[in-house]
Amino acid sequence: MPKYSASYEPVHKHVQERIKSMIARNFSTGDLLPKYRDLAKTLGVGLPAVTRAMRSLAEEGIVKPVRRKGTIVNRELKPKDMRLARISLVFETTVARALLRSYVASICGSIFERTEEFRTDIQLASVHGRYKQTRIREILAPGTQGIALLGLSREDYLKAFASVTIPVVSADHDTRALGIPCVICDDGAGTATVVEHLASLGHRHIAYVERDQWNWEVRGLARRAGFAASMKALDLLPCKHPCRLNQDEGMNPMAAQLIRALCSGKSAPTAVVADDEVSAGMFRRLLARQKLGVPEDVSLAASGAGEEMSTPGRGGLTRCQFDFAQMGQRVFDLLELARISPASFEGAVVAIPPTFIQGETTGPPPLSARSRLPG
Numbered sequence: 001m002p003k004y005s006a007s008y009e010p011v012h013k014h015v016q017e018r019i020k021s022m023i024a025r026n027f028s029t030g031d032l033l034p035k036y037r038d039l040a041k042t043l044g045v046g047l048p049a050v051t052r053a054m055r056s057l058a059e060e061g062i063v064k065p066v067r068r069k070g071t072i073v074n075r076e077l078k079p080k081d082m083r084l085a086r087i088s089l090v091f092e093t094t095v096a097r098a099l100l101r102s103y104v105a106s107i108c109g110s111i112f113e114r115t116e117e118f119r120t121d122i123q124l125a126s127v128h129g130r131y132k133q134t135r136i137r138e139i140l141a142p143g144t145q146g147i148a149l150l151g152l153s154r155e156d157y158l159k160a161f162a163s164v165t166i167p168v169v170s171a172d173h174d175t176r177a178l179g180i181p182c183v184i185c186d187d188g189a190g191t192a193t194v195v196e197h198l199a200s201l202g203h204r205h206i207a208y209v210e211r212d213q214w215n216w217e218v219r220g221l222a223r224r225a226g227f228a229a230s231m232k233a234l235d236l237l238p239c240k241h242p243c244r245l246n247q248d249e250g251m252n253p254m255a256a257q258l259i260r261a262l263c264s265g266k267s268a269p270t271a272v273v274a275d276d277e278v279s280a281g282m283f284r285r286l287l288a289r290q291k292l293g294v295p296e297d298v299s300l301a302a303s304g305a306g307e308e309m310s311t312p313g314r315g316g317l318t319r320c321q322f323d324f325a326q327m328g329q330r331v332f333d334l335l336e337l338a339r340i341s342p343a344s345f346e347g348a349v350v351a352i353p354p355t356f357i358q359g360e361t362t363g364p365p366p367l368s369a370r371s372r373l374p375g
Helices: 011-026 036-043 047-060 095-099 102-118 132-139 155-162 187-200 221-233 253-262 277-289 324-340
Strands: 063-066 070-073 086-091 121-126 146-150 168-171 182-185 205-211 243-245 271-274 299-305 318-321 349-352 355-357
Touching (some): 011 036, 011 324, 086 102, 095 102, 095 121, 102 146, 146 155, 155 168, 168 324, 182 324, 187 205, 187 221, 187 271, 187 299, 187 318, 205 221, 205 277, 221 299, 243 253, 243 277, 271 277, 277 299, 324 349
Parallel strands (some): 182 349, 205 243, 205 271, 271 299
C-alpha cells in the first residue's frame, strides 16, 4: 500500500475509517474483532498502521481492549452512515473502448474488487457523444452516492462534474484546480528517478522525447516539468533540440535533428529520456533504422510505464512503473472517505509513487563511437 501524499491523511487515519466501516457492516456491541495481524492482512496494510488506528478507535470509545481476550466493539456504528451503496464509473470515450486500454482496465478491476468487498453497486457510464449533458443528468440519478472519473481530461466535462453535490474523484488526471479530489501518478518523481539513474552512470548531456498524442498536455506536462527540474537540480545539460515523435513513427525534422546531435561528437547527448514506454519504443525503432543501438550508442529510459511492462519478454527498458491497480483502490477509498469524513475529503490528493526498474542503460559510450553520422 503506498504512502499518501503530504496533502492527504496519514495511512493510519485511512485504516481507522476502513475499520469503522467494517464494524458498521459486520459487528455489534460486544463482538470480538479479528486479531491485529488478521486485520492488517485483510486491509493490505502494515501492522503498525492497524495498531495506531485501533488505538485511536479506543480513544473514541468505538472499541475496547479486553485483557486476555482481544478487542471488542464498545459502541455500535450505524451501517447506513458508513456504507457507500452505489457509485458511477464515468469514461470520456465509450465504455468498451475505454476498457480496451490496459491501464484503465487495471484501475477498474481494483475498483470492482473493492465494491464487491463493500457490497457497493456500480454503474458504468460514458459522456461520449452529442448528448453528454443528458448523460450527466442520468449519471446523477437518485441513489448515486459517488462518481469516479476515469481518464476524463476535457475541461467542459470536468467543469460539469465539479458543480455536482455528490462526491466526485478523478483518476489519472490532476483536477485540483477545479476542486475535484484526484488520484494521480507522481510523474515528476518518476522522471527525476530516471534522470538521477542516468546521471549516476556518468551521463551529463541528456535529451527528452515525447510523442505527438492528443492528450499530451494532460498526461505529460508533469513528466516534462520533472525532467527540466531534475536536470537543473543535478546541474546537467539538457539537449537544446526538443523532440516530438510522429504517431506514424515516420522521421520528422525534430527527430532527425536529435539523431544528428546524438552522433555529433564531443557535446552530443549520450542518453535519452522518453515520456513513456510507448515513446521509448518508437524512438528505439527510429535509432535502429539509422543503425544506432540501444544501449551501445544511446542509453534510453522511460519516465513511466504500466504494469504490463513487467511481463516476461518485454524487459530491457529502464523505466519507472506505476501501479494503476493501486490507483483504483485509492479512488474507491476517497469516495468511501467522503461518506465517513467529508471534511477530510475536500481537496484530497493521492500521488501514486513510481517503482524504478533498471534495464539496459550504460555509461556514456566512447567519443569514437559517436563520431559518425547516421546512414
